[in-house]
Amino acid sequence: MRRANVLSGMVLTAFSLIMLFVVIPWQIDPAPAGMISTRLVPNMMMIAIAVMSVILVVTNLKSAGGADGPSPITLADLRMVLRIGGLFVVTIVLYLLTGPLPAGFALVAGGLLALGERRPLPLIAMPALLLTALWLLFYKVLGTAIV
Amino acid sequence: MDYLALGFMDVLNPVTMFWVAAGVTIGYVLGAIPGLGKATGVAVSIPLTFYLQPVAALGMLIGIAKGSAAGSAVSAILLNTPGEPSSAPTALDGYPLARQGKAQKALKMGLFASVIGDFFSTVILIVLAAPLAHYALLIGPVELAAILLFSLTFIGGLSGGSMLKGLIAAAFGIFFATIGLEGETFIPRMTFGLLELDDGISLVPMAIGMLAVAEMFIQAGELKRLDVETEAISKGSNPGDNVVTRAEWRRCAPVIARGTLVGSLIGILPGLGASVGSFLSYGMTQRLSKTPEKFGTGMIEGVAAAESADNAVVPSSLVPLFALGIPGSVIAAILIAAFILHGLTPGPLMFQQQPRLVADVYAAMLFASVVMLVIGYTCQSLFAKIIRVPMRLIIPGVLLLCCVGAYMETSSIFSIYVMLFFALFGYLARKLDFSFVTFLIGFVIGPKLEFSFRQSIQLLDHNAVNLLHHPIAIVFLVLTVATLWWIGRWKRPQMPSAPGERGPAPRTDIASDHKGGS
Amino acid sequence: MKTFTKRGLLGAALGLAVAVTAGSLPAQAADGYPSGPITMLVGYGAGGQTDLVARAAAQVMSGQLGVPINVVNMPGAGGSLAAYELSKAKPDGQTLLFHSNSVINSAPFIMDRVNFKPGDFEYAGMITAYQVGLATHKDAPFDTLPEYIAWAKEHPGSSYGALSPEARMYINAISEKEGLDVNIVPLKSGGEMLNALLGRQVELAFSGGIHFRNPDELKTISALTTFRQPSAPDVATIEEDGYPLAMDTRTTLILPKGTPRAVLDKLAAALKAAETDENFMKITESANIPIMYLGVDDAYAEMNSTYEKHKKILENAGPGSN
Numbered sequence: 001m002r003r004a005n006v007l008s009g010m011v012l013t014a015f016s017l018i019m020l021f022v023v024i025p026w027q028i029d030p031a032p033a034g035m036i037s038t039r040l041v042p043n044m045m046m047i048a049i050a051v052m053s054v055i056l057v058v059t060n061l062k063s064a065g066g067a068d069g070p071s072p073i074t075l076a077d078l079r080m081v082l083r084i085g086g087l088f089v090v091t092i093v094l095y096l097l098t099g100p101l102p103a104g105f106a107l108v109a110g111g112l113l114a115l116g117e118r119r120p121l122p123l124i125a126m127p128a129l130l131l132t133a134l135w136l137l138f139y140k141v142l143g144t145a146i147v
Numbered sequence: 148m149d150y151l152a153l154g155f156m157d158v159l160n161p162v163t164m165f166w167v168a169a170g171v172t173i174g175y176v177l178g179a180i181p182g183l184g185k186a187t188g189v190a191v192s193i194p195l196t197f198y199l200q201p202v203a204a205l206g207m208l209i210g211i212a213k214g215s216a217a218g219s220a221v222s223a224i225l226l227n228t229p230g231e232p233s234s235a236p237t238a239l240d241g242y243p244l245a246r247q248g249k250a251q252k253a254l255k256m257g258l259f260a261s262v263i264g265d266f267f268s269t270v271i272l273i274v275l276a277a278p279l280a281h282y283a284l285l286i287g288p289v290e291l292a293a294i295l296l297f298s299l300t301f302i303g304g305l306s307g308g309s310m311l312k313g314l315i316a317a318a319f320g321i322f323f324a325t326i327g328l329e330g331e332t333f334i335p336r337m338t339f340g341l342l343e344l345d346d347g348i349s350l351v352p353m354a355i356g357m358l359a360v361a362e363m364f365i366q367a368g369e370l371k372r373l374d375v376e377t378e379a380i381s382k383g384s385n386p387g388d389n390v391v392t393r394a395e396w397r398r399c400a401p402v403i404a405r406g407t408l409v410g411s412l413i414g415i416l417p418g419l420g421a422s423v424g425s426f427l428s429y430g431m432t433q434r435l436s437k438t439p440e441k442f443g444t445g446m447i448e449g450v451a452a453a454e455s456a457d458n459a460v461v462p463s464s465l466v467p468l469f470a471l472g473i474p475g476s477v478i479a480a481i482l483i484a485a486f487i488l489h490g491l492t493p494g495p496l497m498f499q500q501q502p503r504l505v506a507d508v509y510a511a512m513l514f515a516s517v518v519m520l521v522i523g524y525t526c527q528s529l530f531a532k533i534i535r536v537p538m539r540l541i542i543p544g545v546l547l548l549c550c551v552g553a554y555m556e557t558s559s560i561f562s563i564y565v566m567l568f569f570a571l572f573g574y575l576a577r578k579l580d581f582s583f584v585t586f587l588i589g590f591v592i593g594p595k596l597e598f599s600f601r602q603s604i605q606l607l608d609h610n611a612v613n614l615l616h617h618p619i620a621i622v623f624l625v626l627t628v629a630t631l632w633w634i635g636r637w638k639r640p641q642m643p644s645a646p647g648e649r650g651p652a653p654r655t656d657i658a659s660d661h662k663g664g665s
Numbered sequence: 666m667k668t669f670t671k672r673g674l675l676g677a678a679l680g681l682a683v684a685v686t687a688g689s690l691p692a693q694a695a696d697g698y699p700s701g702p703i704t705m706l707v708g709y710g711a712g713g714q715t716d717l718v719a720r721a722a723a724q725v726m727s728g729q730l731g732v733p734i735n736v737v738n739m740p741g742a743g744g745s746l747a748a749y750e751l752s753k754a755k756p757d758g759q760t761l762l763f764h765s766n767s768v769i770n771s772a773p774f775i776m777d778r779v780n781f782k783p784g785d786f787e788y789a790g791m792i793t794a795y796q797v798g799l800a801t802h803k804d805a806p807f808d809t810l811p812e813y814i815a816w817a818k819e820h821p822g823s824s825y826g827a828l829s830p831e832a833r834m835y836i837n838a839i840s841e842k843e844g845l846d847v848n849i850v851p852l853k854s855g856g857e858m859l860n861a862l863l864g865r866q867v868e869l870a871f872s873g874g875i876h877f878r879n880p881d882e883l884k885t886i887s888a889l890t891t892f893r894q895p896s897a898p899d900v901a902t903i904e905e906d907g908y909p910l911a912m913d914t915r916t917t918l919i920l921p922k923g924t925p926r927a928v929l930d931k932l933a934a935a936l937k938a939a940e941t942d943e944n945f946m947k948i949t950e951s952a953n954i955p956i957m958y959l960g961v962d963d964a965y966a967e968m969n970s971t972y973e974k975h976k977k978i979l980e981n982a983g984p985g986s987n
Contacts, residue, residue, distance in 0.1 A: 001580065008579050012315065027339065031332045036604065038334045041597050045322040052315050059311075072578045080368040081574065084546075088567055091550075095560065104547055111543025115367055122540065130544055134551065190711035190738070194720065284864035288850070331851035333775075333830050342749070342778055345742040417860055418853070472878045473859045480710075480856065484717045492951045494878050558739045559746070598853065605848040606866060608822040 002060045004072050009057035016050040083114045104131055151273070154506030158514055163203045167511050168518045170207030174214025175522055178221070179530060181228040181359040181545055182552025184351060185215035185461075186477045191555075193485050201489035201504060206511030208485050209465075212478050213265055213515050216421065216458045217523055220257035221530050224450070225250060227366075228359035228545060232350060233421035233457045235358060235587060236429035240442060240449030246376060247445055250531050251389035256399065256447050257454045258523040259391070264407040264455030266516040269462040271411050272469070273509045277498070280470030283415045285619060288602035291416065293623035295596045298427050299588075300630045313582040320589025323348055331601045343561045350422075350591070352553035356566035357583055359549050361573030363542045373538050391447075399451040402432050406452045410459025417467055417475030421460040422591050426584070428456030434634075462512060468493045469505075698758055698928050702733040706751060708744025708764040713855075714874060714952065718793050718916050719763040721948045722939050729935035736763075744768035745779045752785065754921050758928035762919040765795065769919070770971040771912065774979035775830045783972050788964040789918040789932035792939055793949060794957045796894045797914065799835070799887040799903075800876035801869045802862050810887040810906045813869060814843050821846035824867040828852040831912070832871030834979065835889065835903075838910055859883075877953035895955040912975050915957065917964060926961075933961045 024042050031038045087110045095103035108127035117123060158164070170192075177188040188211045196204035219230030224241030237257060244253040271279070286294070326337045327347025338344040366373060391399075406428040413424035432452035433442045442449050464476035472494030474480035486493050491504055498505055533541070553566040576583050607613040614620065707719045716738065723734040739747040744764045754760035769781045799810070807813040817823055825847050827833045833849055840847055850867050852858050855875045861867045863882055870876075876883045877896045888894045888902040891911040904911045918932055939945040940958045949956055959967055 004579055008581075023337070027335075027337045029334050031329075031334060035332055036601050038329050038332055038336060041593070042322055042325050042336065045318045045325075048318045049315055049322075052311055052318070056311055056315070072580070074368075077368040077578070081364055081571075084364055084367060085571075092560070092563065104550075107550065108543040108547050111546055112539065115370060115539035115542060117539055126540065126544065127547075130547055134548075193711070194736075197724070284860065287861065287864055287866040330853055335777075340778060342742045342745055345745075345776075346740070417856055467856075467860070471859065471863060473863070474856045480713070484711065484713070484720070487717060487952050488721070488948060490947065490951065492878065495881060557741060557746075558737050559741075559750070598851070602850050602852075605850040606824055608824075608848055 001072060005060040006057050009053045009055075009060065012053035013050055013057065016046040016053065020046040020050065080114075084111070087111060087114055101131065151506050151509060153503060154508075154510035157202060157503075157507045158206070158510040163200070163206060163511065164514065164518075166199060166203040167206040167210045167515050168522065170210025171214040171515050171518050172522050172526075174211035174216075175218035175519070175526055176214075177211070178215030178218025178230045179526070180548050180552075181222045181226065181230055182355050182549040183555075184219070184231045184552065185212045186351070186481060187552065187555050188212075188215055189478060189481050189485075193481070193488070196485065197488070201491065202507040202511055204489050205482075205485065205491070205508050206515065208482060209508070209512055210515040210518070212461050212482075213458065213512075214519055214522070216461050217258060217261035217265070217454070217519055218526075219457070220261065220450070220454050221254065221527070222359075224253045224257060225530065225534050226362070226541065226545065228362045229354075231421070232354035232358065232587060232591075233425045233460070234453065235354075235422070235584060236425050236453035237450055237457070238358075239429070239453075239584065240444070240446045243443070243445035244447065244450070245534060247388075248379075249388040249445070250534055251527070252391055252395075253447065253450050254527045254531060255389075255524075256391050256395070256450050258520065258527065260399070260403050260406065260451040260454040261458040262516060262520045262523070263403050264410055264457070264459035265462060265519065266513070267407050268411045268414065268459035269509075269512045269516055272462045272466055272512075276466050276470045277495075279415055279466050283417070283467055284471070286416055287606065287617075288599040289606055289614070289617045290619045290623065291418075292596060292599035292603050293620040293627070294416070295592055295599065297623045297627045297630070298423065299592060299596070300627055300634065309580060309582075312580060313585040316576060316581040316583065317585040317589035317593075320586040320591075321593030322589075323353075324590045324594040325597070330598050343557075343559070347594075348565060349556055349562065351556050352562040352566040353569045353590070354587070355549045355553050356569035357573030357576075357586070359545060360566060360570035361577060361583075363545050363549075364570065364574045365577060366538050367542055370538055377534065377537070395447055399448055402448045402451045403455040405431065406455030407459045410456035411463040413456070414460035414463030414476070415466045417473060418595065420476060420591065421457055421464075422587065424460040425453045425457040426588050426591075428452045469497065470495065698931060699730050699732045700757075701759065702735055703727075703730070703758070704760045705734050705736050706747045706760070706762045706764075707736055707738050708740065708747035708762065708768060709738070710740040711738050714795070714954065715763075715765060715916060717952060718949065718954060721945050722763060722792060722916075722936065725939040725942045725945050726932070726935040729938050730931070742776065742779070743772055745772055745776065745781075748781060748786075748919070751919060751921055756787070756921040756923035756925075758920065758924055758932065760921065761789070761932070763916060764919060765914045766791070766917040766919075766968060766971070767912075767914045770968060770975045771831065771914070771979065774976055783965075783968040784922075786922055787920040787924045787929055788961065788968055789920055789924075789929040790936045790961055791915040791917045791959040791964050791967065792936055792956060793916045793954045794890065794892075795914045795916075796874040796877065796896055796953065796955065797889040797912075798872055798874075798876070798885040798894065798897070798900070799869055799889065800862060800872040800883050800885050802865060803882050803884055805868060805884070805886075808884070808886060809901060810839075810903065813886055814839065814845065817845045817847060818843065822848060823869075824848050824850050826850050826852045826858050826861045826867040826870030828854065828858055828871065828873075831979075835871060835910060836869075838908065842908075874953065896953050910978055912978065913967075913971060915959070915967070917968075929961050933964075 020043060024039055028039050028042065087107065090110060091103045091107040094106050105127045108130055109123050112123055112126060174185060174188055177183045178185060189208050192208060192211055196207055219234035220237045220241065223229040223234040223238035224245050227238050227242040229235045229238050241253045241257065326344055328335050328345050335345065409428040409431065410424040413419050413427065429449060429452045432448055433439045436448060461478065464479050467473040467475040468479040474483050483493055491497060491501060549566065550563055553562040556562050573583055576586065705719060705723050707716050709715045720736050723736050727734040739750060745768060747762055747764060748768050751760065751762045769783060772779045773781050807816045825836045827836065827849050836847055836849060839845065852861060855873060858870050858872060859875065862870050885897045885900045887906060888897065888900050889911055890902060890913050891904060893902060894900065902911055918936060937958055940956055
């Protein structure tokens with residue numbers, strides 16, 4: 001975790017400085033006279049983050065020397081993130097091109113595949129069941145209003 | 148209030164009872180499903196109630212709100228994905244409990260705390276609506292700013308493993324909340340020209356992404372370990388894990404009482420919301436506990452604190468609505484439309500013009516509290532079975548529901564983009580041990596604090612001396628300073644030697660083990 | 666429209682239920698409109714004034730047209746997001762927007778990235794008006810705008826609650842002309858505005874009409890519309906008090922550009938039924954919303970004239986609006 005802390009501390013410091021000096025002045029116009037500056041709170045937060053990130057880096061560098069422990073994000077984790085991330089990309093593209101039903105189906109079926117499910121029954125039944133259940137919950141629930 | 152007796156007579160007929168129970172059930176199920184929350188549920192159900200009798204209609208809608216506040220604990224405990232942001236603290240201790248095989252215990256306590264909080268808050272609403280509302284009017288922006296400042300003092304304790312990282316997360320939360328049109332100057336902040344960001348980042352898609360989707364990402368990466376754990380849980384369960392013991396009741400009773408009080412008070416103040424209530428209650432309980440460092444590893448008091456406050460907010464948020472016609476929460480705002488549609492105009496006139504109908508609604512609400520206990524109990528045995536299902540089947544389902552829940556907010560795919568962005572953000576935050584709890588608190592309280600501050604400056608005519616006209620604000624400011632001082636004194640003897648980290652070294656293993664975000 | 670397929674499912678049942686309630690299911694008109702369920706966008710979230718009227722109107726119109734009408738909330742940027750969504754829809758009358766016309770005749774002058782013009786859309790009638798006014802609590806020592814001005818001169822540093830750039834525009838214009846020293850307290854919502862007034866935290870506030878919910882505690886001192894308001898007929902309009910700043914806003918049926926006139930006429934006729942519909946009247950009355958129906962031609966005239974008028978007012982506005 002220590003190495004991760006140092007890394008995240010450095011990334012955060014860089015991020016906050018960029019926000020402070022580039023993005024905030026670019027994206028936020030100053031406030032008219034008599035009102036609290038629009039940039040006040042964002043700036044305050046970025047300064048706080050910058051300062052605290054530096055402290056994070058420094059304290060984690062100093063206590064180096066002992067065993068560190070495994071990295072919190074392993075390669076396997078990253079692979080999973082990419083897999084599911086890719087799944088979402090596919091889902092969104094499908095949605096924009098075809099519509100919610102194929103997209104929803106792909107999301108569930110694809111998710112199952114990404115997580116290692118190989119049996120055809122769950123791959124087809126689960127999305128179908130879920131989509132039907134959703135349809136029931138919203139459609140039927142409104143429909144049963146016919147007392 | 149002899150009308151109340153009549154009210155009960157009106158309500159206790161099969162048709163009305165059915166609809167109220169139906170509402171509570173729908174609410175409970177919706178709350179339990181990550182991604183779908185009470186606001187969506189109530190809004191979507193309003194048309195359904197068009198041709199029900201007013202009492203049945205209103206009872207049902209309020210039932211949905213109550214049910215979902217209770218149901219949201221279920222997914223928080225079983226899947227570490229809160230059904231709503233206000234149940235996030237429940238997950239902090241509920242999920243570890245579930246992973247220790249004590250899911251039923253946690254679920255039961257969650258339900259009991261919810262029902263008790265809800266019931267007493269409803270009683271408070273009925274008995275004290277008018278006087279409370281008038282006191283609530285005394286809370287203006289100046290007082291609110293002081294109260295919010297005071298509630299921030301409890302943030303430190305919620306940082307989990309590292310205070311420093313917790314504060315960084317809180318700062319990020321506040322920062323993200325500034326995105327959008329600023330409320331006083333109407334100058335866009337960080338919207339990059341996107342109209343969709345004018346109203347800022349919506350809490351629901353953000354919370355769904357950060358709490359639910361991120362959790363699904365994490366659990367996807369741990370499938371093997373989780374499956375092994377689940378096997379162990381199913382095989383060896385001792386009966387004590389499925390009930391709440393007397394000792395635990397004794398420990399939790401004061402916690403629930405406190406949570407109910409906090410939730411009711413927060414609910415009455417307009418604009419704060421259930422998340423503030425449950426976080427505050429959890430934070431307070433942790434601070435006042437004899438073993439604060441155990442929070443986050445499976446303290447049942449944590450579940451009790453969060454759920455009682457979370458549920459208590461719902462009825463009490465109707466206080467300003469009923470007494471003054473002011474919607475103090477999202478639910479109240481949605482309910483106004485429903486009320487008017489059914490011929491009841493919320494506000495002081497309501498009590499004079501339609502006392503019978505008001506009494507009917509009150510009776511329906513109390514009935515809903517009771518019904519919630521029954522329904523929760525029944526549903527839980529069903530839901531608890533979910534924990535036996537392998538995660539690889541659950542995760543895709545949850546992902547789908549999260550997409551639906553996020554989309555429904557704005558009927559636009561932009562919310563899904565927001566959800567995904569925060570899913571990534573939340574994933575990194577969890578993995579790198581940055582507390583998402585403090586992020587949420589910063590996100591929710593930050594903008595309110597900034598805005599009330601701006602309002603206060605104007606109200607005080609840019610002159611701090613005018614603060615003397617606001618005694619309540621001064622009281623809270625003094626309380627804030629006092630609390631900070633007390634925390635500083637109390638924490639010092641426990642300060643460990645390792646700089647930058649709080650607590651003894653082994654804690655980090657527990658933290659990375661249970662991935663509860665603390 | 667792909668975006669609405671799932672909503673279509675949702676709304677199909679909703680509309681079916683609504684239509685069944687409405688009772689009659691008249692036979693499909695010969696010219697083929699409407700050809701199926703209609704989608705009604707609302708540019709604000711569920712539960713507000715506009716949403717309430719929209720749903721009530723949808724119920725009436727659904728009965729008239731014989732098809733379900735699905736109300737879809739698409740909040741964001743004061744309705745601009747919904748308007749942009751509408752402009753992408755097919756001009757066949759199957760998609761319409763029920764919203765305040767301020768999204769077209771005011772928003773473009775206040776928000777940088779909104780550029781609507783009346784000619785960008787078609788209009789099928791207007792049904793209710795917003796009783797926008799300056800409100801205060803019952804015990805305030807002034808009853809009219811001139812009295813308020815006199816009072817404010819003697820009490821510099823008083824507070825005014827504003828929840829939008831228009832709200833700020835009004836007090837800025839008055840302060841500038843009369844040399845007042847008023848602190849503008851920002852407010853986030855109507856609920857907050859009511860709270861601020863009832864709690865005596867501000868002495869005056871801009872209200873979009875919901876102050877009529879508390880007639881015992883709140884009074885109007887100036888009507889910000891060009892007409893005297895039905896809920897407060899004794900209150901002078903701001904124009905009568907010497908400020909040509911009144912801006913009328915009404916709920917309007919907005920349709921994509923190019924929608925045929927025949928479709929507009931049909932929708933307007935269906936909308937007109939709300940004027941005399943018992944349910945609709947009950948709802949608008951209890952919410953203090955006056956019914957002021959305008960047909961297709963009147964709607965166009967209103968859009969064009971208010972666009973020009975509001976442009977002059979808002980572009981000349983001082984600091985505080987952008």
